[in-house]
Amino acid sequence: MKPSRSFQVGNTTTYGCQVASQRHKDLQGRDNMSSWWMDTNPECIMACPKPADKSIVFSTTKPVALLEEKVLFECTEGYESINHTRGGQAVCTLNGWSPKPQCLLIECETPFLENGSIYPRKDQYANRDVVKFSCMRGYTRVGPDSAQCYHFGWSPQPPSCKEKVSHCQQPPSISHGNLIGDLHEEYRHGEKVFYECDIRFEMAGSNTVECVDGEWVSLPSCTEEEKICGPPPNITNGHPVNVGNVKYWHGETVKYECEGAFVIVGTNPAKCLRGQWEVPSCIGDSAKCRRPKNAKFVPYAPLAKMFDNNRIVNYICGSSLHRTKCIHGNWSPEPECKEHCPLPPQLPNALNNIEMKNYKSGEKISFTCKEHFLLQGPQKILCEDGSWQTPPRCIDAEGRCGRPPPIENGDVLDNLMTEYVSGATVHYKCLRFYRMEGSPVIHCHDGTWTERPTCTEACTVTEEDMRHNNIKLKWAVGSKLYLESGRTAEFICKRGYQADPSSPPFRTTCIDGKMEYPICIQTPQA
Structure with missing residues (x-):
């Protein structure tokens, strides 16, 4: 619609901005004046809107960023930045974002297996996809039977198929x-x-x-391992036997036994591991088993049904029939139809502490990065239905910071990220009635966070406290007073009472959540 060239007194109009974001004010004609009246001047501010992309998580909840504002972002699971990292930083410029926040789907190329086959066969594989390997007749597989797609490629590395394989001599000895x-x-x-x-x-x-x-x-x-254990603890309906030491080294064991008709279940003898005891438990000999969710019993049994001790039952996995036995409340072997996961990923720049075994659904593994590398992402991942959760990354720690340190009685205001570039900032706040000591903002500087603030506890003055000491507040503020650390309060004696000669001062200061109350005693009768 073509705009009007003249306006009557009392008419309003609206300004609009041509850039990505705007601020505008309504203007209204003022009586007996040939000018416009406004409460504030309208202005247009250059801003960059956040991309509407579900694969990107920003460190701020604001819908736009102002000119020259820096914003951190992370990619969701299964995606990575164009620099092959978990996330990055973008700056709002006159030309928009620089660089543009972008997260790409993690993909792996089809692995090649000479004289063998791969299942399932695809042109491209995505993060967490698993392939299985098999060799042609007359060839032997040398390497793993499966591998998974990760942000750094396939792990473990695909095998080879050989016509002849060699035997091994006796395995080498290891120190200690x-x-x-x-x-x-x-x-x-x-x-x-x-x-x-x-x-x-x-x-x-x-x-x-x-x-x-x-x-x-x-x-x-x-x-x-220098950590030691104290004496082994007693357990419900059981106890350790032949306990003679006050301290036990890592790897030492102590045998346990149960009382009466109770049966021992779990690790026995108990073992001292990194300063903690791994102990068994004692259960009743009549303990029953419940049908697990992930097994189809034959004949059919509801989840709530209980099976007696030593009962043997059949269950189906796919087209195969299996057998298990209830032993003191646990199935042996455990009925499980879910696929095993491939060997855990050999994470680049991480210490190798992976156990060579079949990993069942529900098992977890943890990661530790090598020196000078920073763990970015979850420390532990879970085996779920035949594949591992997305693992973390071990990135060069130089100039980068991990998650900001927590503070007692306080929280981080910003959305938490797993990695911060040098110069990034994080804001803290204290819980209600706690006082902040130090700056509420910390900075990532050359891989290290600057000193974080502390939240000192407030003092709570209640009617009960004052009644106990026969005092009241000099200035009435209600039945309860919250006093920040460092603040003072002044008391007086209640009517009919006087100051105890040994009483602390009636003007007292709250120090780290504690304060010393004055004391009043009853006035002697004349």
């Missing part, structure tokens, strides 16, 4: 550790041996070592 079981002159491809560490030493890596085409892989090491 021993091989479990008898030694053989020769081991076939695929055979495994197990190691254990001496008392006071903890294993780094898997205790399982496999013969792969003539070589032993994933040899562990044993490092000294």
